[in-house]
Amino acid sequence: MVRPLGFLVGLGFIAALVLAIFTTPLKNEPNASHEFHKHPRHLALSSDGLFPHWDKAQLQRGMQVYKEVCSACHSLNLVAFRNIADFGYTEGQVKSFAKSYDNIPSINPDTGEPATRTGLPSDHFPSPYPNEVAARAANNNALPPDLSLITKAREGGKDYVYSLLTGYQNPPKNLPKELQPGTGLHFNPYFANLNLAMAKPLNDGQVTFADGSKNDVEHMARDVTAFLVWTAEPNLVKRVWTGWAVLLFIAIFTTLTYLSYRNIWADKKH
């Protein structure tokens, strides 16, 4: 009974699928933006690969770029001031860095009125806007995304972020009219829709680094991307090196289990 019924059910599915094949157009709808869209350029960082380390000077520079440029519009909600001790700041430096923010939202304990206070190491980086409505109002109705996880939250990761920051250019001459940037939009071939609301954020010489590092767009983009790799996963370097220790342990364990397996089976043909 199972086999004849199964045969009929199978024929039903196959008939539906054969009809589906003949009624589905074989050509995709043309999508002109594919042609102009570029794959991200690779960015090599010290935190890559199987033997990573943080380039602390680069992370410090990257944070400076975030603070002086990106933080005008983008929040960094998941990162606390205390976390920056990861790249070489002392406890005192962390405290005074936190104190340099005087706009941490709080409640006045005496009156219950909304107030602001100076930062503590346990505070997170404050948002530039009170809420989404205010953020959209200030940005032509676009919402600047939080940057904490940005290098994990986009296809292409750090390569994408770096390419986007360095990829602003004039639209190509043969770009069809419907793909031209509209009012308040800017052409960037690394962005999925080719045009995005964020204007070119970095310009040569915009940030002056204390260590005298190069401050053209290319270098600032590398530094801030390195910083955003760290904000997305502050435990990245620790994770990989822990992995080596764990793998070494498991390799020894596996060797021992293999030897005991061979030993136990030595007299049994199988």
Added chain:
Amino acid sequence: MSFPWAKNYEPQQPLMKWLDEKLPLPRLVYNAVGAGYPVPRNLNYFWNFGVLAGAALAIQIVTGIVLAMHYAANAGVAFNSVEHIMRDVNAGWFIRYAHMNGASMFFIVVYLHIFRGLYYGSYKAPREMVWLLGVVIFLLMMATAFMGYVLPWGQMSFWGAQVITGFFSAIPMVGEPIRQWLLGGFAPDNAALNRFFSLHYLLPFVIAGVIILHIWALHIPGSSNPTGIEVKDEQDTVPFHPYYTAKDGFGLGVFLFVFAALTFFTPNLLGHADNYIAANPLSTPAHIVPEWYFWPFYAILRAFTFNFLWIDAKLWGVIAMFAAIALLFFLPWLDSSPVKSSTYRPLNRIFFWILVVDVLILGYCGKSPAEQPYVILSQLGSIYYFAHFLIILPIISRIERPLPMPNSITEAVLAKHADDKSAATA
């Protein structure tokens, strides 16, 4: 039941004697996975994956219980509570990545376990019940994994929940009310997240219960083996302990090595970038893609694009997707060949390998966007999938001429060693 030559539990220590009289728990373990369970001597490495699946479930339960101590199942804070685990909880990043990749490892070993069962005909009499319970476990795993993926409340969590619960709205008349009842609202929100968390915590223990039945049912006829010939006498078997505990120990080491490499070196390889964006009901991702272990079924779902016989395409897709798994329940009766192992089934072997390639192609299509050539590939792939189980397999199991088989497991083992020797001297 067991073979007459199975060793009996004879406690030596007074404490164990006392315990055996009051509660024979050590006896149970001894007969289940100790020296009291005789197993065919010729099992290959494919027989490791059952134990590994059990180990994967144990790892998921342990890491999951720890995660639940720090996770908050509330739509307002769920996403940030996961990031809190990643950043502020001691070794939280390890526990969370282990749980995330542990799910993938669980599916990898279970798919290999199912592969083993299909190739060597483990689903056939007298082990049909073992197979049926296995399919139940597979369904429970899929439900658990889906609900677990919703918990971080990222974009793919939210839109995955939207798509999967949307299947129910394909049911005529009552579909939409059922969907709203399941979600506790018109769209996934706090009510859905809370019940998914509750069920995600419950189902692994249900799985553990069905695994006990799965092993119980296995112990009645005893384990199958690569030749598919049933055990005839004592020399065909070895006691489970120490022979297979040692072999499974080695298998466990290899499993943990792969698992650790994935977890520590590329923890996000099998994930999706969009799930690091907090859930946003107002912004649909460009491509909604399930986790890799659902890709073949997702391809079958999307292959149906034509309203046929007054049933609309969406409902066809949903029925076909569930049927693709449900037909496994009938497999022991669809395949009527008395020969179990495909080693001795030349015709079945060819079609079986086509099926394996077909499922891989379907998986690739399920991952890809719904455009050509993936649509036609998933349609052709789905045709073969259903044709294989419902039409080809019943026919070949009747017309196939099996190859000559050895008389016993021991004879097969000795013949293999004789071959090795003559090859070495030649």
